[in-house]
Amino acid sequence: MPATRLSVNLNKIALIRNARGSDLPNLVQVAKDCESFGAEGITVHPRPDERHVRYADIPLLKEVVTTEFNIEGNPTRRFLDMVLENKPHQCTLVPDAPDALTSDAGWDTVKNQDFLKKVIGELQAEGIRVSIFIDPVESMILGAKDTGTDRIEFYTGPYAEDFFKDKRQAIEPFKKCSTLAGQLGIGVNAGHDLNLHNLAYLNDNLPELLEVSIGHALISDALYYGLHNTIQMYLGKLKG
Numbered sequence: 449m450p451a452t453r454l455s456v457n458l459n460k461i462a463l464i465r466n467a468r469g470s471d472l473p474n475l476v477q478v479a480k481d482c483e484s485f486g487a488e489g490i491t492v493h494p495r496p497d498e499r500h501v502r503y504a505d506i507p508l509l510k511e512v513v514t515t516e517f518n519i520e521g522n523p524t525r526r527f528l529d530m531v532l533e534n535k536p537h538q539c540t541l542v543p544d545a546p547d548a549l550t551s552d553a554g555w556d557t558v559k560n561q562d563f564l565k566k567v568i569g570e571l572q573a574e575g576i577r578v579s580i581f582i583d584p585v586e587s588m589i590l591g592a593k594d595t596g597t598d599r600i601e602f603y604t605g606p607y608a609e610d611f612f613k614d615k616r617q618a619i620e621p622f623k624k625c626s627t628l629a630g631q632l633g634i635g636v637n638a639g640h641d642l643n644l645h646n647l648a649y650l651n652d653n654l655p656e657l658l659e660v661s662i663g664h665a666l667i668s669d670a671l672y673y674g675l676h677n678t679i680q681m682y683l684g685k686l687k688g
């Protein structure tokens with residue numbers, strides 16, 4: 449079975465850049481370097497206030513990313529037009545509020561069924577693979593199937609939070625829902641609060657897992673270990 453892919457989320461790099469209003473660090477250079485250090489994908493999550501990655505960054509990144517380019521966000525019309533224009537390999541739809549500090553819940557795939565179907569169809573018609581951010585709840589996986597999505601991305605915040613208390617209990621809903629997604633032919637991604645402590649256990653317990661996207665912890669670890677070492681350490685957790 450191929451190893452789970454590591455996609456590096458560059459939002460925190462953009463946040464540092466934006467703090468000074470200059471171009472340091474240069475996002476495009478960091479994306480290229482992450483790839484040369486072993487990253488198998490680059491993820492960005494341009495939020496409406498553009499406090500991290502900006503809409504203007506997207507075409508520049510699209511031009512240089514040679515692995516897999518994943519754009520995440522809430523599918524407003526502005527977001528969708530940008531995604532359709534830039535045609536990333538994957539678009540991850542996230543139901544985050546415009547002022548959300550970070551994404552903290554998955555879609556209700558039953559209530560938002562018609563909306564998701566329409567948006568997913570629009571993206572797929574342009575050859576863009578779609579993943580939707582989701583909590584590990586069986587009814588949400590069944591709802592996801594009906595939206596026509598290619599993949600789901602598990603919101604792993606609660607897993608990370610409970611990991612040190614009881615990792616077996618923390619992984620349980622993800623295992624169950626990952627198996628169900630596999631049976632339904634939906635690909636499985638995961639992201640949020642994954643780090644060097646909890647990543648291997650998640651990966652070892654979800655044989656369906658295709659990709660993880662990691663930002664906050666990976667960039668924080670890079671302050672200590674350097675970006676090259678850190679990416680290699682995360683890859684090590686995924687490849688055993």
Ligand code: PXP
Binds near residue numbers: 457601
């Ligand atoms: N997946 C989604 C949908 C996100 O919004 C984020 C945070 O931008 C991540 C994954 C990555 O989370 P973290 O920064 O905690 O690794």
